[in-house]
Amino acid sequence: MVSNAPEPNPVPEIPEEIAGLRMTRQRQEIYRILIEQRNHPTANEVFMRAKDRLPNISLATVYNCLEALVQHGIIRQVNFERESSRYCPNLHEHGHFHDAATGIIHDVDFKPGISLADVLNLPPGAVIQDVEITLRGKLVSQ
Amino acid sequence: MVSNAPEPNPVPEIPEEIAGLRMTRQRQEIYRILIEQRNHPTANEVFMRAKDRLPNISLATVYNCLEALVQHGIIRQVNFERESSRYCPNLHEHGHFHDAATGIIHDVDFKPGISLADVLNLPPGAVIQDVEITLRGKLVSQ
DNA sequence: AACTGTAATTAGAATAATTCTTGATATCGG
């Protein structure tokens, strides 16, 4: 029996503080989980994985920690059609492609040199604070 | 006292059937509400407006009708950060700019000749079925 | 090390949007 789980990404030492946020044990573990396996887990999936190392952690704490990490710009919250929120440690501007067949979410980058504001007719005076690009579709063999 | 409500858009006769969907009285009214005032209402806001003409309508029916209209491609469901879904009769490819100060949602078009697939590095073989572009920010006077 | 104030965590209750269930109504084709 060979494990099905994807290879975990190497996780660097997580500092005591990131972006002004004190990294408690719980926040460290949750951040580690997101870096180790970048498959856009839901809060509940993070919770289940966190219990391996923090058996007493509660789902409320997972929500609190994810919220704190999002508020401090350490991770991003990704929403897709009213499904549960998912969380993503990839901070550079990118979108998400949801493969309807597998449920897998792929990060999608802009082509080099292109920014979203360049291609949209924004209302005059619009200052963008946050962008979310979501694509739904399927992957066909070619 | 002068009314604050925006001028309603003229609504054409709504046919008995659109895109293979039988347009019952309730579906017609709900569709009319979305066309008349294109301010991206929630299901509950549609419900409140629908009661003017259909006093017995239920919120469940509003949800049923909106779902039927969405499924048949007659309107679009718009989601923003796990807030209530909003509904939009504008079918051509466009995004939404949420003004954080006012809560108003503005439709945002692509600049002429540009399509989203042109600017993204999609995974090989990706076939896009649906796109959602959401911007959050504010409008500054210039 | 004990003390104090603040922040974080926990468990469970509460909330809110949406969906589901069931029975009643309406509509369509014959």
Next chain:
DNA sequence: CCGATATCAAGAATTATTCTAATTACAGTT
């Protein structure tokens, strides 16, 4: 008109998330 099917209505149920209140951990100070 009659039966089949689709739609609607009311309220219960579901689910993700947030809130509340009590406990615990931590940092800085004595």
